[in-house]
Amino acid sequence: xxxxxxxxxxxxxxxxxxxxxxxxxxxxxxxxxxxxxxxxxxxxxxxxxxxxxxxxxxxxxxxxxxxxxxxxxxxxxxxxxxxxxxxxxxxxxxxxxxxxxxxxxxxxxxxxxxxxxxxxxxxxxxxxxxxxxxxxxxxxxxxxxxxxxxxxxxxxxxxxxxxxxxxxxxxxxxxxxxxxxxxxxxxxxxxxxxxxxxxxxxxxxxxxxxxxxx
Numbered sequence: 724x725x726x727x728x729x730x731x732x733x734x735x736x737x738x739x740x741x742x743x744x745x746x747x748x749x750x751x752x753x754x755x756x757x758x759x760x761x762x763x764x765x766x767x768x769x770x771x772x773x774x775x776x777x778x779x780x781x782x783x784x785x786x787x788x789x790x791x792x793x794x795x796x797x798x799x800x801x802x803x804x805x806x807x808x809x810x811x812x813x814x815x816x817x818x819x820x821x822x823x824x825x826x827x828x829x830x831x832x833x834x835x836x837x838x839x840x841x842x843x844x845x846x847x848x849x850x851x852x853x854x855x856x857x858x859x860x861x862x863x864x865x866x867x868x869x870x871x872x873x874x875x876x877x878x879x880x881x882x883x884x885x886x887x888x889x890x891x892x893x894x895x896x897x898x899x900x901x902x903x904x905x906x907x908x909x910x911x912x913x914x915x916x917x918x919x920x921x922x923x924x925x926x927x928x929x930x931x932x933x934x935x936x937x
Contacts, residue, residue, distance in 0.1 A: 726770035730892060730924060732800060735764045735776065747776060765800055765892060797889035799882035803898055806878040812851035814881045815843050823884045826918075830880045830911050831855075833904050834873045841866075841877075853877065871899035876908065880915065887919040897929040906935035 736750040737760045750761050768774035806814065818827055824841070831838050840856040842863075853866040855873075866874055875898055882891050897905055916923055927933060 729766075729768040729774075730894075730926065731766040731768070731774075732802065732894070733764060733766065734761055736761045763800075765798065797886045799886040799889070799891045801878050801882045801891070801893045803895045805874060806881060808852075809850065811853060811878075811881065812843050814885050815853065818881060818884045821884055821887070821919075823915075823919075826911070826915050827877070827880045827884065830876050830908065830915075831873055833907050833911070834876065835869065872901065872904060875899040876904075879908075879912065883912065883915045883919060883921055883923075886921045888921070890922050890924065891916070892924045894926050896925045896927050897932040902929075902931035902935065905929075905932050909935050 734750040735747040738746060738748055747762075747764070764776045766774040766776055818824060828838060828841065831841070835855075835857070837858040837860075838855050839858045842854055842856075843851040844854055845851050854863045855866055855869065856863050866877060879893060879896075882893070900908065912923070915921070
């Protein structure tokens, strides 16, 4: 028979065990993932078997109760609310290194066809934000002012471009996206995944999203 597949994201804290190894236990939500001993992880559970836990800090690792396996392939997670703003600059830099900017722009032009460029700029603090150029307009605009849909597409494309040879998990793919955009976005998502050898895991509550997929 077919066993159910369950995907969960959560915080886990690394603790020492009696045999001089370490294990991961669920952490309180108020703890920060920036703590050296606390990590955001993805749990993959098939049926009622012990879940596989994957760290989401851009390397994919699997952990047993008191052992660890060396990192193998990258993993990117696009949560319901998108990618952490503090990570966007680093992720974008990797897109540039991979020369994948054109694919990124192709995806974003599904919502705004006049986009002619995107860059990351400093805000005067350590945080950098994405700004976009519009054809025929001299001024550049912060991405966040252009609507949730454009930001959602940007985050999805960033995640795929940063997971070459690995895995991308997208929670509620349809968030912020008009159904006609979803239909057009799927082929570009598949193109990026195919070019970069990325395996996709996508969740949705939308029938329109499923129809666009098929």
